[in-house]
Amino acid sequence: MKKPHWAEMGEYSLVWGMRLLLGIYRLGGRPVVQFFLYPVVAYYWLVNRRGRAASRDYLRRVSGYPADLQLSGGRLDSFRHFMTFAEAILDKLAAWAGMIALGDVGYRGREPVLERLRQGQGVLLLGSHLGNLEVCRVIASLNNNIRVNVLVHTRHAEKFSALLSRYNSASQLNLIQVTEISAATSMRLADKIDQGEIVIVAADRTPVSNQDRVAEADFLGAKALFPEGPFILAALLKCPVFTVFCLKRRGKYVIYFDPFSDGLKLPRKQREQALQETIQRYANRLQGYCLQEPLQWFNFYPFWHKES
Incomplete structure (x- = not known):
């Protein structure tokens, strides 16, 4: 049987529940919405059998590493995984609604990125579904001249943006909705880089419309498919490349920037x-980074190759 693509998994089917929760959030604050969050997530966890199985598979792989993670990949761990995802969605809503301030976010390795931007040089950030990339919206508040462009998958973005844009009409964040990184997309992003802007693209999801543009890599002890597109894009843009991970620790988000390439070359x-x-x-x-905060990697679909 053909393995379903992640875009078909309905990961953002929680949007209907989040619309209600956002209304409660705005009326009663986070403590009140937390009370309603548990039954919503419990229902989603129970009905999403495939997502639950994928969650447990991932957590079992993580549990095999010699870190003090206290995870076994059991049902309780999987439910905690889903709960962490739901909490992240609330933080996404808070970020878009302007409820996360600069003081709520810490940074590691930010200065080299800012130095490039001060020189008028655009930067490509390779993100992922680890942590909460939407909190990187706060990056756009560092300087009124910094523009942040994020590539997002159309189906998810339309559902989520329709809900969120009602609460935040002005932002330095520009969502670029694509299903694959085409030549036209590359040219558009090259203009952004030439203008000294930031481009963020997730590099841990296979492309929606072209399954041939993937490559195998060892990940948590087994072969998994990663997209080629973000790395080909990095080579075409001829700009500094950093990885970016936004993790929540002790109730505060920390954004980690790590150099990846001064200019990626593919001879x-x-x-x-x-x-x-x-x-x-x-x-x-x-x-x-997954081994640092395993419950914050939000991939609820079969990620690893199976022999059968």
Whole structure:
């Protein structure tokens, strides 16, 4: 049986519940909405059998590493995983509604990124579904001249943006809705980079419309598919590349910036090998951060290859 693509999994089917919860949030604050959050997530966890299985598979893999994570991949761990995802959605709503201030976010490795921007040089940030990338909206508040462009999958973005845009009409964040990174997308983003802007793209999800543009990488002890598009894009843009991970720790978000490349190069003769090595390097970095906060990697679909 063909493995379903992540875009078909309905990960954002929680939007209907979040619309109600956002109304409660605005009326009664976070403590009140937390009370309603548990039954919504419990229902979603019970009916989403495939997502529940994928969650447990991932957590079992994590539990095999010698870190003091106190995870086994059981049902309770999976429910905690879903609850963490729901909490992150509330934080997304808070970020879009302007309820997360600069003082609520800490940074590690930010200065090299800001230095590039001060020089008028655009920067590409390779993100992921680890943590809460939407909180990076706060980056746009660092300086009124900094523009942040985020590539998002159309189906999810339309559902979510329709809800969120009602509460935040003015932002330095620009959502670019795409299903794949095409030549037209690359040209558009090259203009953004030339203008000294930030471009963020998630690099841990396979493309929606072109399943041939993927590569295998070792991730948490087994082969998994990663998209080639973000790394080909990085080479085309000829700009500094950093990874970005936004993790929640002790109730506060911390955004980690790590240098990835001064200008990614994929030589024609060794293109496939260079691309493979680059993707493996990204997978290694993603794994390192996943092991720090495993419940914050929000992929609820079968991620690893199966023999049958």
